[in-house]
Amino acid sequence: MTALIALPVLLPILGAAITVIGSRSPTLQRVVGVVVLLAVSAIAVVLLVESDARGPLVAELGGWAAPVGISLVADRLSALLLLVSALVTLAVLVYAIDQRIADYGRGTVSTTFHPMYLMLSAGVSLAYLTGDLFTLFVAFEIMLTASYVLITRRTSAAKIRAGMTYVTVSLLSSLLFLTAIGLVYAATGTVNLADLAGRIELLPPGLVTVLGLMLLVVFGIKAAMVPLHFWLPDSYPNAPGPVAALFAGLLTKVGFYAMLRTQTLLFHREEPWTLLLVLSVATMLVGALGALAQNDVNRLLSFLLVSHIGFMLFGLAVFDAAGVSGAALYAAHHITVLATLFLVSGLITRRTGTVALDRMGGLARTAPGLAVLFAIPALTLAGVPPTAGFVAKLALLQAGVAAGPWTTAVAGVVIIASLLTLYALARVWVRVFWGEPKPALPDDDPDDEVVVGTAERTPVPMYAATAGLVAVSLAIAVFAGPLSAVTGRAGVDLLDREPYRTAVLGVGP
């Protein structure tokens, strides 16, 4: 069982190695990628079931016991997010493979895509599973380095500019993270999260606040929390469709997961966190209002992504079991729905040959299937009942109302931001799907991977992958009962902290 915990990290790394060696055979690369991600999904299911039944599972790397060695921990929260992430990664890979097959002739088949994709997946798994602050840093670096390559792979000047912003900002946040780790180690003499949970409480309160805020800023940059979000709408729309979907689905949520884990485990508090409440309001409103002003469909989705990070921040800011559990459920739903929307946007762009909303129209008549594929995740993101988004949002609202007058007020902002989301997506719907069909624009730049053009028919697996993700998000709605029971228990565990510490450090802290 303990070996199983390391596999979601090891398998993708191994797969990446194989795809580097076998880079001459695209078929081999594709098969390895799909098989590895299928295996990771299966393992994640086992980990989720086991950790839900028996409490957090721990693997000690190299056989060294916890405070000294590095431990991997799979509890309910990390196993759940690992499962959802693995499914999304798999679907996006299928989509990306078929986009490349169909686009064969738009330049050579790239040998860097598959290894980098799998390394990114390994980094994401490691970030979820690690029980050690420094290993978390390494996980972020693995993930981000792979993402740097994926976002700047086919380089035009515009992409270099966007990639540059992305790389510099991520690098800065990584160096700040390292600084925070240095200070934490200087203050406590350990980087093991479970060990830190006990030791940080013994420090002077001023120092605890400084460390907590540093980690908040670090993960705030990675999670695109306003006012640290500016890099995101600038860089994601410049990535090719599937890559943008992967980033939008996973990267910011890994940042949020790290924030959730460190703040609940290390910086325990009894009251709602006023600072984070304010930041969550700003994030929700800035993101939603920013989305209204966009004409580029991918930029619009990027702003909505920022806005919905605020919903999760709100769950964490409430800082009780209900709020944290709502945030976890929201993260799981958000990973699937954002990835789906970016994939659908890729499909739309293939038909219209442009990302500009006012140049599209009438797709409901010419592509009714696509309209359905867009409508379901759009309603889910806006939180219309009975979708997964509604279930997750309801959990957050209930937590907010139960926690006091201020959090109730913020819960009101959640509703406003949801309505703004619905409005922004309705604008997309009207512009893209209603009205007179407009002719597709010609594919003028064959090197451009964002606007992939209309020369060829869209292959069926691209639709199938998108539909698969829609099915996952519907499944979250159908199994909302058991899922929210799992996240409920996860929320209680996160705030109690004892199960985690006991599992990692042995009997009693």
Place this chain on the structure above:
Amino acid sequence: MTGPTTINLAMAVTVGVLYTAGFYLLLQRSLMRVLIGVVVLGHGTNLLLQIAGGPPGRAPIVGTGTAETITDPLPQALALTAVVITFALTTYLLALGYRSFVLVGHDEVQDDVEDRRIATQKMPSASLDDDQDHTDEDHTDEAATRQDPS
């Protein structure tokens, strides 16, 4: 292990200076300066990790002294990992900067796409170009970014 013991003032000041210079350089427009900023900031961070291990002592692990007299080996391991990572990413950033230089002839970071759009909206001449202008802006912006050599 560490404690609230003495910290070398010279080292602390050095770290402070490196951070200041690093952040200042990061805020510059030239990619080359941003790159040097990342390098300087990286050095500052690694030095900080070293200092986090407490005062220097005898070599760890080989067993030349008691637990009190040897250096804490963990920050050294952490710093080593961090050095490798910052080195790799610096190289990557350098390659990106070079690519930018090849494509546009200089390494100044361009304006934000959004900034450009707002700038064009304010100019009256922009709306006179043609009646479809703001439907076009994505494309003109992209084109402007691609062609603009200055």
